[in-house]
Amino acid sequence: MSAAELPNVLVVDDDPVNLQTFKRVFRKDFRIQVASSGAAGLALLQHHDFDVALVDFAMPEMNGLELLLRARTIRPDMGRIIVTGHAGLEEIQEAAASGLLATVILKPWTDEAIMRWVTHHARLRVMKREIGKMKASLEEPEPK
Numbered sequence: 393m394s395a396a397e398l399p400n401v402l403v404v405d406d407d408p409v410n411l412q413t414f415k416r417v418f419r420k421d422f423r424i425q426v427a428s429s430g431a432a433g434l435a436l437l438q439h440h441d442f443d444v445a446l447v448d449f450a451m452p453e454m455n456g457l458e459l460l461l462r463a464r465t466i467r468p469d470m471g472r473i474i475v476t477g478h479a480g481l482e483e484i485q486e487a488a489a490s491g492l493l494a495t496v497i498l499k500p501w502t503d504e505a506i507m508r509w510v511t512h513h514a515r516l517r518v519m520k521r522e523i524g525k526m527k528a529s530l531e532e533p534e535p536k
Contacts, residue, residue, distance in 0.1 A: 398423045399514030400441065404433035404459060405448040405475075414446075417503055422510060430454030430462075437466045443514040446497075446506070449476035449484065457487050464492065469520055471513025475501055 401422040403414050411426040418424060425440065427433035430451060437445075445463055449456040460472045472492065476484060477499040487493045495509045 395423065399443045399510055401425070401510055401514075402427065402433060402436055402440075402442040402445045403447075404428075404430065404445065404451070404456070406451040407448070410448070414506075418506065418510075421507060430456075430459035433459055434462055434466070437463050442467060442470050443517050444471035444473060444510050446473045446475060446510065449474050449478060449481075457483060457492065460487075460492055469517055471495075471510070471517060473497060473509055473513065475499060 399422050401418075401424050403411060403424060404427045405411050405414075406428055408428060411428065415424050415426060425436055425442075427436055430453060433445070433447070436442075445460065445467075447456040447459055451459075456474045456476070460474065463470065463472065471494050473495045474484065474487075474493050475497045478484065484493070484496060488496055494513055497505050497509060
């Protein structure tokens, strides 16, 4: 797979060790951009198209759910994944049920879980775009 075909992933976590680990482990599998805060993640979303956002839940100032809620208005078709050690929290369960979150990955995460879910959501995004293109072509009036 060429670099241009790799999923474009935004990783947001306030722990620099987690960001460096993610970049090191998945550098051959994804095109990765990282942000150390929700505000920095939103700034990147304004200027770059991502297939998937992988966001830590527990961050100061803006938690992962707040970030993904704002991100949904900027990039509505982007896959949204939250990483947390608190899957039992009611607000995470409600966010998943509402469709804000596509996936919840529990800490400590495994390489396999990250690969599976990021790849899955990137493929879904490509399929949704292709379906949109097909629908648009069907709706175009035929030339006379």
